[in-house]
Amino acid sequence: MNSGTEIDTVAVNPLTLEERADLEESLKRCSEETRNAVFEFRETGRVGLLPGIVIGLIERFLEPEVRPQLRSSDDSIRLVDDLRIDSLTMMEIVVLVEEALDISIDNQELRDLRTLDDVSCFIDAKTKGLPLPQRGRLFGIEAIGAAVPHRPPFLFLNEARVEKDTAIGTYTITGEEDFLGGHFPGNPIMPASIMLEALGQLAVFHLVTTQKNGTGSVVDSSKVLFTSVEAVRCQRICLPGETLTLRIKLKHMRHPLAMFEGKITVNGESAAWAEEISLTFDWVGVPGAH
Amino acid sequence: MARVFITGLGYICSIGNDQETVVHNLRNLKHGMALFPPVNVPDSPVRVVAPVREFEVDSLDQEDWTYPARYKIRRQTIRSFSPHVLYAYCSLLQAIENAELKEVDISNKETGIYTASGGSIRFIYHHLRRMEKRGVMRCNPLNIISSIAGTLSFNLVSHFKIQGASTGFASACASSGHAMGFAYDEIQRGRQKRMFVVGAEDCNFESVVPFCGMRALSLSLVPDRASRPFDQTRDGFVSSGGAVTVVLESEEEVERRGVPVYGEMVGWGQASDGHNVAISHPEGRGLESAMLRALGDAGIQPAQVEYINAHAPSTPIGDRSEVQAIRRVFNPGETRPMISSTKALTGHGLSLSSVLEAALCLSAQRQGFVPGSAHIQQLMSEAEGLNIIRQTVNATPTYILSNSSGFGGANTSLVFRHV
Numbered sequence: 001m002n003s004g005t006e007i008d009t010v011a012v013n014p015l016t017l018e019e020r021a022d023l024e025e026s027l028k029r030c031s032e033e034t035r036n037a038v039f040e041f042r043e044t045g046r047v048g049l050l051p052g053i054v055i056g057l058i059e060r061f062l063e064p065e066v067r068p069q070l071r072s073s074d075d076s077i078r079l080v081d082d083l084r085i086d087s088l089t090m091m092e093i094v095v096l097v098e099e100a101l102d103i104s105i106d107n108q109e110l111r112d113l114r115t116l117d118d119v120s121c122f123i124d125a126k127t128k129g130l131p132l133p134q135r136g137r138l139f140g141i142e143a144i145g146a147a148v149p150h151r152p153p154f155l156f157l158n159e160a161r162v163e164k165d166t167a168i169g170t171y172t173i174t175g176e177e178d179f180l181g182g183h184f185p186g187n188p189i190m191p192a193s194i195m196l197e198a199l200g201q202l203a204v205f206h207l208v209t210t211q212k213n214g215t216g217s218v219v220d221s222s223k224v225l226f227t228s229v230e231a232v233r234c235q236r237i238c239l240p241g242e243t244l245t246l247r248i249k250l251k252h253m254r255h256p257l258a259m260f261e262g263k264i265t266v267n268g269e270s271a272a273w274a275e276e277i278s279l280t281f282d283w284v285g286v287p288g289a290h
Numbered sequence: 291m292a293r294v295f296i297t298g299l300g301y302i303c304s305i306g307n308d309q310e311t312v313v314h315n316l317r318n319l320k321h322g323m324a325l326f327p328p329v330n331v332p333d334s335p336v337r338v339v340a341p342v343r344e345f346e347v348d349s350l351d352q353e354d355w356t357y358p359a360r361y362k363i364r365r366q367t368i369r370s371f372s373p374h375v376l377y378a379y380c381s382l383l384q385a386i387e388n389a390e391l392k393e394v395d396i397s398n399k400e401t402g403i404y405t406a407s408g409g410s411i412r413f414i415y416h417h418l419r420r421m422e423k424r425g426v427m428r429c430n431p432l433n434i435i436s437s438i439a440g441t442l443s444f445n446l447v448s449h450f451k452i453q454g455a456s457t458g459f460a461s462a463c464a465s466s467g468h469a470m471g472f473a474y475d476e477i478q479r480g481r482q483k484r485m486f487v488v489g490a491e492d493c494n495f496e497s498v499v500p501f502c503g504m505r506a507l508s509l510s511l512v513p514d515r516a517s518r519p520f521d522q523t524r525d526g527f528v529s530s531g532g533a534v535t536v537v538l539e540s541e542e543e544v545e546r547r548g549v550p551v552y553g554e555m556v557g558w559g560q561a562s563d564g565h566n567v568a569i570s571h572p573e574g575r576g577l578e579s580a581m582l583r584a585l586g587d588a589g590i591q592p593a594q595v596e597y598i599n600a601h602a603p604s605t606p607i608g609d610r611s612e613v614q615a616i617r618r619v620f621n622p623g624e625t626r627p628m629i630s631s632t633k634a635l636t637g638h639g640l641s642l643s644s645v646l647e648a649a650l651c652l653s654a655q656r657q658g659f660v661p662g663s664a665h666i667q668q669l670m671s672e673a674e675g676l677n678i679i680r681q682t683v684n685a686t687p688t689y690i691l692s693n694s695s696g697f698g699g700a701n702t703s704l705v706f707r708h709v
Contacts, residue, residue: 022424029353063364089366091431099428 007128012045013102026099030060038100047127050101051120057096058119061089073268075117076168076245082267101127136163139209147208148201149221153178156198157246160205165250167206171198175240190238195272199262200226200279203248207258207281217283224281227257231275242266248277256280294477295544295551295709298389298537299649300381304340304493304530304636307358308384313653317682319664321635323513323528328495335509336502338516340530340637341493347373348494350416367449370432372410375445377533378490382446385486385535390549400483402455404473405442406465406641407489412496413437442490454482459641463601464560465489467644467694467702470536471558477540485538489645493531497640501529504568506605517638518665519602519609519631520673527603530637534646552652554707556590556689559583563699570608570695574615577601577693577701581619584691584703593625595705596687597660599647601695602631603638612693613673626677628687630663644694648704651690655708658686 015023023042027035034056041049058079059070066083079085085093090113094105103126113119121133138161139147145155160169173180173190180188208221238244245265252259258279264272299309304322306312315322326339328348346356352368361380368376386396395401417433430436435444443458455476459468466489473485491497501507508526510516517528544551561579563571570577585592598616602609609631620627632650639646654661662681669678690706 061365063366086366088370088431092369095428095431099424104427 007047007130009045010047010127010129012042015042023099026096030056034060041101047124050123050127053100054097054120054123055116057100058083058085058093058116060096061085061093069267070116073116074265075115075120076247076265077116077268078114078245079116079119080114081243097123103127136161136167139205144205147221148204150201150204155201156194157201157205160202162206162209164210167202167248169198169202169205169246170243171246172243173238173240180240188240190244192232192234192272195234195238195244195264196229196232196262196274196277198244198246199248199260199264199274200277202246203258203260203262203277203279206248206250206260207279211253211258213255213283217285219281220284224279226278227280228278229274229276232272234272236266236269236271238266238271244271251276256282291478292480293541294474294538294555295541296536296553296555296652296706297539297544297549297551298385298387298391298535299552299653300384300386300388300535301532301646301649302342302345302377302381303532303534303639303642303646304342307342307344307380309388309653312650313657316632316635316650316654316661317657317659319635319662319682321514321517321664322530323516323637325511325513326498329498331495334499334502336498336507337511338508338513338528339493339498340517340528342377342532345373345376347376350413370435370441370445372413372436372441372492373494374407374410374490374492374531374533375436375441377531378405378407378442378446378488378535379449381490381533381535382450382486382488385537389537389539390547391537395484395547397451397453399453401452401485402473402476402482403443403446403450403452403486403488404456404469405446405458405488405490406460406469406645407439407442407458407491408460408462408465408641409439409441410437410492410497411500412492412494415496442488446486446488452486455485461700462696462698463603463638463640463643464694464696464700464702465641465644466534466646467558467692467704468560468700470538470555470645470648470704471560471702473538474555474558477538483540483543487536487538487645488533489639489642490533491531491640491642493529497531498529508604515665517604517634518667519600519604519634520613520663520670520678521604521666522668522670524604524606524609524670526605527633528637530639530642532639532642532646534642534649536645536649536652551709552656554709555704556707557584557586557588557705558703559585559587560700560702562701565699568697570611571699572607572611574611574613576699577612577695577703578615578618580701580703581615581691581693584705585619588689588705588707590689590705591623592620593623595620595625595627595689595691596685597628597630597651597690599651599690599692600629600631601643601693603633604631608695609670610672612695613670613676616676621675627691628660628683628685629676629678630661632661634664635661644692644702644704647694648692648706651692651706655686655690655706659684660687
């Protein structure tokens, strides 16, 4: 949960008896804990209640078999892909959230809410009346392909969202990847080396889309090369049909070296982690500087 | 032209929620009327309705509903239903089972669905009330999908993954007659191999009471006598709801699948009165034309028809119009087909009625009986000389005609042949 501010409580309009009855009716399928938290929030305005409320309201709309996933996963769990929330259910959630917290959410804002983290940060800002968190830009496969030198069949990103020091991307293992025929015959498992490669590609994409030097030069995508990786752990096998959520964080950067931390999850479960992925890079228009 | 057979039926109606119960009640003339608590309000004079049993669908929240345990429906499916969509969903499942259809037979480009309902006035009304009270953006996101007249098609097409023809018909009490007729045309012309025809209506305060103002409903307080088509003292129809599904298939499909058939649909006709928004033509001119066209389409003479399932809703004007139309079509040749109105038993299911009555004809034909016209104490004078049967007759008519008439003077007539 993004709590970049010191606000503990917000002003709330007290519920009339009629509103309270309506709200009780609307919340009747939520857990008792969630209902109590909503009414406490509507009395006290205590923002610490919000994360639990948001999860409770979303949970009410989930099919029973995916509910445990919401509780056990981290904030990166995706509403549509992982929790199978379709756009109509999203609308139902929005109407209930609006009613429970007395806020309004418009269509554009709704479109940007993809993960539980997106929702939590958004609602936190909204109830506090703060500017909405600026989420990084989301890039699709075409935009990624235009920025990095990698191409299918050796591009392992489907989409990516880039922020100042971090990037988050996804790759869905289709099962059609050539190497799965040999890794292993009749038992396709995503190679750990390719998972590291995917993190590396996300790091390259982050570098070329965010970094500039003092004279305004950007990173030359044809001059980013892998140099080393330290401390790698793989915690889970990844299979065709699964979606890898890739995260990198820029730890240190000094020309010509950039170091990232990387992490992969599937449905919120840790799959792989790399403490330090190092890349060398150069700026556009600096011949032979490497 | 492809021949068209009926291979499956599914019933959720006032006289039963499965075919066996419906046939038993039909043969024994057991009606489905009851004093209906939801309409028991001080300013409404109506008390008797033909409700659907075993479904508790009064709540505006679908997750509160209860229905027979054999149907298991997920939240993401039922959330876009209004009550009649639930009935329809269940009737369609029954018909699929009855016709022995596999999933691959249902979801393909050669299989379509035609539906008939007036939508859910109850849901429209309450959704708009919520919008007024809580604001435009706090409407239930599924309020339109669940309530407008197309809701049957929206829900059934998506849940059963129908890929062929689909549309809905809105000609009030002739709606599902039109759906049957055009579904027959689709198969006959080779555009589809199989069609589901589904008619359905809610049965609740909002679906019944609005008819009071036009003085169309029976004000009887006696469930055993309230619906009495062709009776001299008939005083209006008894409202009903529910759903029926009929499966129509081409001869080729019937042979390929090797399934038994109920009968063959051999023609249909429609014509309009061009007379009044609500009242049928006093001499039944539109219905007369519809019957003549149906006979012409089937290529048979009036004398070949052995049973007419009349529209006859038990209203003073409607029954009289139909009796005159039947007399003009059948009596010049002195033929006397058996006539009955099963609305004496089922009540009047509006958009549902035509497909319900077609199904009742087919179920009875297979079992070798013709249902009597119940609750007549004194036959209406205009019907003298017609062969209106008051008791169930053991017989298997070769040709059956089933009539329907709707508001605005829309009339349909369907012809079925025993095979």
